[in-house]
Amino acid sequence: MVYNKSRIGRQMNAPRILAAVFILLTPPAVFAQSERARDLGIVIGRFSPGPLDAVTDVKGVKVGHVTLVSGEGRLAPGKGPVRTGVTVILPAEGDLWESKVFAGSFVLNGNGEATGLMWLQESGILETPIALTNTLSVGAAQQGLVEWMLKSHPGVGVSDDTLTPVALECDDGALNDIRGRHVKPEHVLQAIDGAAAGPVAEGGVGAGTGMISYEFKGGIGTASRALPKDSGGYTLGVLVNANHGSRATLRIKGAPVGEEIQDLLPESHHDGSIVVIVATDAPLDARQLSRLSKRAMLGLARTGAVAYHGSGDVAIAFSTANRIPHYPKERTLRLEVLSDFHMDDLFEAAAEATEEAVVNALLAAKTTVGRDGNTAYALPHDRLKQLLRKYRVVAQ
Amino acid sequence: MVYNKSRIGRQMNAPRILAAVFILLTPPAVFAQSERARDLGIVIGRFSPGPLDAVTDVKGVKVGHVTLVSGEGRLAPGKGPVRTGVTVILPAEGDLWESKVFAGSFVLNGNGEATGLMWLQESGILETPIALTNTLSVGAAQQGLVEWMLKSHPGVGVSDDTLTPVALECDDGALNDIRGRHVKPEHVLQAIDGAAAGPVAEGGVGAGTGMISYEFKGGIGTASRALPKDSGGYTLGVLVNANHGSRATLRIKGAPVGEEIQDLLPESHHDGSIVVIVATDAPLDARQLSRLSKRAMLGLARTGAVAYHGSGDVAIAFSTANRIPHYPKERTLRLEVLSDFHMDDLFEAAAEATEEAVVNALLAAKTTVGRDGNTAYALPHDRLKQLLRKYRVVAQ
Amino acid sequence: MVYNKSRIGRQMNAPRILAAVFILLTPPAVFAQSERARDLGIVIGRFSPGPLDAVTDVKGVKVGHVTLVSGEGRLAPGKGPVRTGVTVILPAEGDLWESKVFAGSFVLNGNGEATGLMWLQESGILETPIALTNTLSVGAAQQGLVEWMLKSHPGVGVSDDTLTPVALECDDGALNDIRGRHVKPEHVLQAIDGAAAGPVAEGGVGAGTGMISYEFKGGIGTASRALPKDSGGYTLGVLVNANHGSRATLRIKGAPVGEEIQDLLPESHHDGSIVVIVATDAPLDARQLSRLSKRAMLGLARTGAVAYHGSGDVAIAFSTANRIPHYPKERTLRLEVLSDFHMDDLFEAAAEATEEAVVNALLAAKTTVGRDGNTAYALPHDRLKQLLRKYRVVAQ
């Protein structure tokens, strides 16, 4: 078996300790960023990215990953190998419970799980961090969020309301011993503790560790757009956990990459999913953020996504602009909200950034050998560069 | 403090073992049924109930409760007292994963949590048992369902898809030390193991243990309707976990019981919720079952429910008539589905049975002293009987 | 055939002019108000009505009716008899196109038509009057609204956007020659021109002319609630066009009126519908107004509605508090919006006012003989009064 030597591949030569899962608490900035879309000349859309081209360009947004990797080869289900993790998004500065943000959502295809979504849709608010993980661990991730919230909010469930935090998932069972449910609530707490602003590690980290996208190795990707002053000067960032798509349909800035690269397929492949988190400092309310979520999915479609039956394709969008007090002192809130007539540039930015974030996920992910030797290959940068020239995405 | 000596009240005189939670695995038929709505002459609607006047009148439906009660008085949060539990509904005979049922839903107000709902809505199917519990334990209940499914389905997550089971909750934090998260995944397995057809224990059992409804003690209630032959001869059953409502609005078959009984109020009261599970053997598809779910909520409204902001009012309906294979051998399914033109009697039956199930929950629940001595009083049967005569619900 | 001599009954003795439809442009205040719910001691809920107990208690709301009545007996379809009309609601003072209001909606059952609803749901705004009429005339009513808007807005469709106004319907085909489509666009213009604040004519007027509700004569009904100062002091008003329900399920403040009055049934009866318009000066946004719309339907349920398959049960709610400029000069809007934590009293008020508005519709409607001699009987006030005493809705 020949594959690119990857971070995860190398770890599999380390002594295997089956019982104890090796935890990588990944400080985002540690990663030497590999080539991203713009490094390769893939310039998507007409708006420019923010300084980091990441969801963390939206002030106050923090991202944390806990990466769980251990074991290799064919082990009894429940014993490994482990290729999974947790990614958390902290939407805004301060205590989100006491000072909530508006949020909206769109379910393109619902073969997935999203705790907390019913309340987000009803109330239009987000009041906890968001946790991403694998399908069979979404209950553990939800519990981790509960645990973290209870620690910092002693009144919850006594003198205060209870809570329904937001946890989402994709199925990493092709690479990961998902039956082992190796993600524990404490991993969420670790991910929150390690969450930071700044560059975001992409590819096979955190919840992206075991993901497969377009039958390449997928995972976490991010991108952002900074609207010009005369479009409001707002920033919008996207983070995806890409685990979706069939090879044939993959397009990168229009180039039919999936038709061109028909090898490097995984031996085994579950139907996938994608979670898209959109953050913005534009002053949108809940209805507008649900509208925005739909446009993220239009950007996804440009990469070739068809939203297969077995895919859980969910977008959640939030705005850091208005903060909603938990128990408002006043009966009414004074809000500054964008006019719907001025949403088009944000719509376009959401589509652009999502398209780019998916490409970034593919570019960052390294070939990964997982459960039973199943291998997900990285999108080969050299061949992609050739295709980008062939299809004039970049100058020849 | 004077209150009716109740089952739960008596248990509090037993030696207290704080660390170990005392578990009541409640075989439904053990309970001597207390007076139910029809025993008091409260005949709601024009259709007759099935033999048990319970959700289990729908052939194949099983219900199991695990009741967790321990401790009393003012304890440190997390240490008790425990007044909570788990209720499971097994929708149909056989392996639900291999042979699924159609399902639909309606969210009247979304201040709650329902795992698995996104997939239920997308696919129109139900493929796991349903678990009910308290708000902060919904992650544990979801994990319990996952655990149970993995045990019986070794291919899941390896050669087979993963799963997103259906767990719902209401907040029992006024009576229960909800922060203690005393419900564990194994309680779901115990409830499933103990699930049975036959009479269903009502009131403060299982997930209903700590519930408060219309500021009386609430909890589990059930009722059913057996349609006459010329309406198709179908059976429809409802199970509720009633934790909702403010006293003033309570009406029992139109009688303004809430206006009349203004005492017996709990000292402390969280905003509530109600879960309504509708089962039927009528051959409805997913779209029709979502329509049916709405009518359950109309029955709820007749008891006075306003669906307050802080309430999670969710109905899920399923039909046992068509069974959907997990991986169908044939490309197409041959279904027999009710014509929409013949749904009106089922609509009415769903409203009737829900209205009656809420009343049954109130009638079965016993006065309960919980966390910090908070007390939820039982609806007093004697005073209710007087009111039923006064308002001519029964003959004077 | 014995029936109460009614306004419409008497008109049938007038000379019949088949070709020309006799138009009643009804100035609302002309009607000597017949007995309304509160006149009979039917006091629904805990909040008090506004001065008029009508939707027009919300400042700025105007209502106009055009009533079309002509012909009698068995005529060729398309030739009459005519028992139909138009009712318009003008939501707010000033030019609604230039200064829009927030709006939301809820479809309890969708066997109906509502033009403009897709845009209302997307944008969260209402920018035209609302017109109600019969099912086969909803296109004409929509055109009437377009006509009126074009007259007053010369830029529309040239330098300005086009429009999609809100027209709703119920089926009056049991009494009215609905195939004749006797409502013309100009009737909408007349209704708008005649719209006024002040008391609202109820029963068989305007769009209510041919309606049947609970198998009694139905039609227009209205009610309002004025919240106390410590609930915000807001006013909420409801107008219904009641054309729904089967007799057996009718309850008036809990009294089983439908079970008690089993005679006075119409010979012929189409499946019905109900439109509920909720107006408020509480500063709600679109999401909140959709939530409010659901609660109107809970009030409807308390009267016994089951939302049959053949019924179009639609609620639209709007708020006059924030006005949204058509082309805002500023990029952002400054809004004052009610906190969701303070919506419960409004929820309850919406349910109460809707319940009362349905009763008012039934009380105001007079026995009406329509197409082919089909007769819809008025709810007999004397028998109702007896039942109200029997069931202790009023003191004996």
Next chain:
Amino acid sequence: MVYNKSRIGRQMNAPRILAAVFILLTPPAVFAQSERARDLGIVIGRFSPGPLDAVTDVKGVKVGHVTLVSGEGRLAPGKGPVRTGVTVILPAEGDLWESKVFAGSFVLNGNGEATGLMWLQESGILETPIALTNTLSVGAAQQGLVEWMLKSHPGVGVSDDTLTPVALECDDGALNDIRGRHVKPEHVLQAIDGAAAGPVAEGGVGAGTGMISYEFKGGIGTASRALPKDSGGYTLGVLVNANHGSRATLRIKGAPVGEEIQDLLPESHHDGSIVVIVATDAPLDARQLSRLSKRAMLGLARTGAVAYHGSGDVAIAFSTANRIPHYPKERTLRLEVLSDFHMDDLFEAAAEATEEAVVNALLAAKTTVGRDGNTAYALPHDRLKQLLRKYRVVAQ
């Protein structure tokens, strides 16, 4: 002003009769098909089209256009010039009222009008032809459908239910004197009478007459996919009325055509819309057809659509496989329905056909001079061919 001599352009040199609108009842097969996507080598996706590469490849589907063109130059609003029309889709053989088809829908952005949609969503059926026209004429189109249905169904509104037919719109006000509301109900009847199977005229015909898409002349486009036997052998066809998009975002099979052709812009341009009608003979039910509708919009996204605030982007899908009787003799329907596990190829086909139908609309449309001399330019085939070579959509 230089533009390609087009059919419509030439007509403007004909004697102008302002009062009488010149009606083109377009027999679809009359049109010499201009170059379509496949003629230019634009092969979208992996499935092959049906024989006509048109919605009419689905057996039973008929399309009819009435094209209204008259006047030129600057006329008083209401007097012309007229550049509008009606397109009707007859979904299936036989009497659709007596023998309905399943249908579903998806609203990507709701700045539009769709009569009949509420009932389609509730019932999951389509029981009338679908009519497309301009925004201010949607009421007239709806009335035309009512008129046609009443003629053929004398019981409707008397012994039978009433109806709520499906009419949709896009705004052609940039080219057409939309205020003049030149479409009359009889045009719908003419379009239905002229509807035929076989090739479908595309571009500026019928409802497409005045449409602008990606700031080129747009209008009607169609395409189809014939799935291979091992995907079920089903046929799926799409018809669009393309009136949406901004130039910069246009991509044709990935080639950034909009970035490359920045001239040929219309002087004036209203925000647009797109209607997508998906027909299939695959046995899908209503829920599945709504899922399918979403995938049509993913195909739209691949052409660059962002679904701007001012756009009404609506997809309706129907299946001719199961026919639902109006008043079923039996209580239950026996249906053969595709398993959801076999929908992926249909999902992909819907995306592919929609992407291609939009391209076909652009290719077929001719440069059109309309109201006040506003000109929408045709996508220039020669320049497009160069770009297709440059971006390797076709071999160099």
